Amino acid sequence: MWADLVGISLSQTPYQAFYIPLGHRQPNAFDQLPLPWVLEQLKPLLEDEELKKVGQNIKYDWIVLKRHGVHLRGIHCDTMIASYLLNPTKHNHNLGEIAREYLDRSVIDYKEVVGMGGKAVTFDQIEPEKAKDYSCEDADLTLQLSHLLLPRLKEEGFKDLFDQVETPLTIVLAKMEMNGVKIDIGLLREFSKEIESQLLQKMERIYGLAGETFNINSSQQLGKILFDKLKLPVIKKTKTGYSTDVEVLTKLSLQHELPMEILSYRNLAKLKSTYVDALPKLVHPKTGRVHTSYNQTVTATGRLSSSDPNLQNIPIRAEEGSRIRQAFISEKGWVIASADYSQIELRILAHLSKDETLREAFRKNEDIHARTASEIFDVPMEKVTPSMRREAKVINFGIIYGMSAYGLSQQLGSEPKIAQVYIDEYFRKYTGVQTYIQKSLEEAKQKGYVTTLLNRRRYLPDINSPNIPIRQASERMAVNTPLQGTAADIIKVAMIHIQDRLEELSLSTKMIMQVHDELVFEVPEEELSKMLPVIHNEMEAVMDLSVPLKVSIHSGKNWAEVH
DNA sequence: ACACGGCGC
DNA sequence: TATCCGCGCCGTGTA
Numbered sequence: 337m338w339a340d341l342v343g344i345s346l347s348q349t350p351y352q353a354f355y356i357p358l359g360h361r362q363p364n365a366f367d368q369l370p371l372p373w374v375l376e377q378l379k380p381l382l383e384d385e386e387l388k389k390v391g392q393n394i395k396y397d398w399i400v401l402k403r404h405g406v407h408l409r410g411i412h413c414d415t416m417i418a419s420y421l422l423n424p425t426k427h428n429h430n431l432g433e434i435a436r437e438y439l440d441r442s443v444i445d446y447k448e449v450v451g452m453g454g455k456a457v458t459f460d461q462i463e464p465e466k467a468k469d470y471s472c473e474d475a476d477l478t479l480q481l482s483h484l485l486l487p488r489l490k491e492e493g494f495k496d497l498f499d500q501v502e503t504p505l506t507i508v509l510a511k512m513e514m515n516g517v518k519i520d521i522g523l524l525r526e527f528s529k530e531i532e533s534q535l536l537q538k539m540e541r542i543y544g545l546a547g548e549t550f551n552i553n554s555s556q557q558l559g560k561i562l563f564d565k566l567k568l569p570v571i572k573k574t575k576t577g578y579s580t581d582v583e584v585l586t587k588l589s590l591q592h593e594l595p596m597e598i599l600s601y602r603n604l605a606k607l608k609s610t611y612v613d614a615l616p617k618l619v620h621p622k623t624g625r626v627h628t629s630y631n632q633t634v635t636a637t638g639r640l641s642s643s644d645p646n647l648q649n650i651p652i653r654a655e656e657g658s659r660i661r662q663a664f665i666s667e668k669g670w671v672i673a674s675a676d677y678s679q680i681e682l683r684i685l686a687h688l689s690k691d692e693t694l695r696e697a698f699r700k701n702e703d704i705h706a707r708t709a710s711e712i713f714d715v716p717m718e719k720v721t722p723s724m725r726r727e728a729k730v731i732n733f734g735i736i737y738g739m740s741a742y743g744l745s746q747q748l749g750s751e752p753k754i755a756q757v758y759i760d761e762y763f764r765k766y767t768g769v770q771t772y773i774q775k776s777l778e779e780a781k782q783k784g785y786v787t788t789l790l791n792r793r794r795y796l797p798d799i800n801s802p803n804i805p806i807r808q809a810s811e812r813m814a815v816n817t818p819l820q821g822t823a824a825d826i827i828k829v830a831m832i833h834i835q836d837r838l839e840e841l842s843l844s845t846k847m848i849m850q851v852h853d854e855l856v857f858e859v860p861e862e863e864l865s866k867m868l869p870v871i872h873n874e875m876e877a878v879m880d881l882s883v884p885l886k887v888s889i890h891s892g893k894n895w896a897e898v899h
Numbered sequence: 900a901c902a903c904g905g906c907g908c
Numbered sequence: 909t910a911t912c913c914g915c916g917c918c919g920t921g922t923a
Binding site: 575653 | 902
Binding site for chain 3: 634738804
């Protein structure tokens with residue numbers, strides 16, 4: 337969304353590529369062809385569904401081309417995504433990295449072309465001859481890699497996931513990024529000023545309690561005050577010194593007023609710097625909206641990630657946090673609609689484990705945490721107290737994360753022995769879940785990887801490690817990844833179906849955000865009554881599991897109103 | 900520029 | 909021996 341088109345490189349035969357310089361502003365850039373003419377020539381080819389296209393990070397090219405009036409079609413292979421499916425835990429899937437791995441060769445580093453850091457220039461400042469070498473290599477290697485990676489994908493059983501899910505999803509994401517979301521900058525500026533004055537007040541109070549001024553944002557300086565000056569007990573250490581994290585400060589708050597003040601200060605400072613002040617800077621001058629980037633090749637589990645800004649970690653729980661969501665608004669005459677999968681990972685656990693008790697609970701549409709409370713505390717559903725339900729909820733989520741008795745006890749604030757009793761009781765009632773976890777661990781140890789419903793794969797090289805904590809970490813991943821990853825599979829397919837329906841029905845509704853189990857739309861008021869059932873049905877009917885998928889959907893003027 | 904501590908989901 | 913999965917971003921401190 338922020339890029340200009342400087343040149344195009346193309347290849348249709350390995351070891352042969354062409355560079356078309358278009359927008360170089362550099363003394364040696366003569367005889368460039370006019371951009372509109374070049375696009376006019378290429379447009380019929382790029383838009384032809386029958387001409388197969390291969391690229392590296394195609395979503396980027398798709399958006400740049402779309403912004404120049406070209407609708408890229410016939411996408412056959414994105415080498416970045418091919419590499420990701422073959423090994424999602426690889427650190428990065430840029431061209432240099434995958435060319436090194438699969439073609440055993442090095443490539444011209446982009447930084448060598450444009451320079452490093454502050455001295456870096458934009459690509460249009462590069463002499464076309466030099467740009468040609470870089471860009472042609474890029475096109476050539478991408479084509480070569482596709483010839484290598486596509487058969488590999490097929491051999492390893494990723495063809496359906498690649499062709500039917502990840503490749504179509506790329507375009508859905510491109511459209512979603514281009515749609516962007518409208519931000520109420522005025523509201524954020526007001527909020528910023530309010531927080532500013534609250535921070536100043538808290539600062540005064542903190543300096544009073546500390547007996548001196550210091551940089552509250554510095555954990556190092558804070559450590560000196562808390563542990564050297566005030567002699568509070570050291571609860572935890574980091575590599576570099578005293579830990580002052582939320583867990584430590586919460587414990588210390590029982591014996592001194594300062595730690596709680598610090599926590600409250602940090603809370604507000606985080607909100608201000610990460611969201612309130614950061615979001616307005618990312619509003620695009622041409623669209624007046626914020627356009628995040630969805631990364632399709634980052635997570636080990638198959639989830640998406642979001643950056644610039646990360647729209648997937650906007651606060652929701654706390655009161656002040658919801659004020660940030662109020663700033664995510666719709667255009668006049670439009671509304672925000674949000675649809676989220678309810679308890680999707682536990683439902684997937686029920687499906688994958690075939691546990692009859694868990695499946696029955698979901699088929700009867702019971703309150704799953706109350707049901708778990710009823711099972712482990714051995715009381716009828718109507719006798720479940722709020723505190724029993726709260727504990728059962730922690731246990732339910734702990735199961736998904738492959739927790740230990742210690743971890744559960746930390747979460748519950750109880751003794752590990754008590755936590756162990758709860759876990760034992762859970763598995764006694766949900767025997768199918770216990771068997772399922774045992775079987776998945778055995779399979780992971782034997783095969784060296786785990787899979788999701790759509791055969792996404794995550795390798796776990798340390799699953800048989802003799803180092804106990806390292807092995808246990810892998811075991812938790814072995815439990816969690818199929819659940820989190822299957823949820824990712826499901827919502828990805830739903831996104832593709834919904835985008836298809838929107839276009840088929842010629843609707844104006846726009847998909848604007850995805851937050852792991854939630855999809856957010858901007859809907860013209862007059863389309864709302866038609867759209868809500870479409871979204872709801874597509875999401876619930878996306879896959880036929882042995883338990884129902886449940887979606888709740890709400891609309892309102894901003895993102896805070898729809899939860 | 901990078902590592903780290905810390906923290907939002 | 910550490911203890912619940914998966915991320916991205918902020919400010920500090922240091923090189």
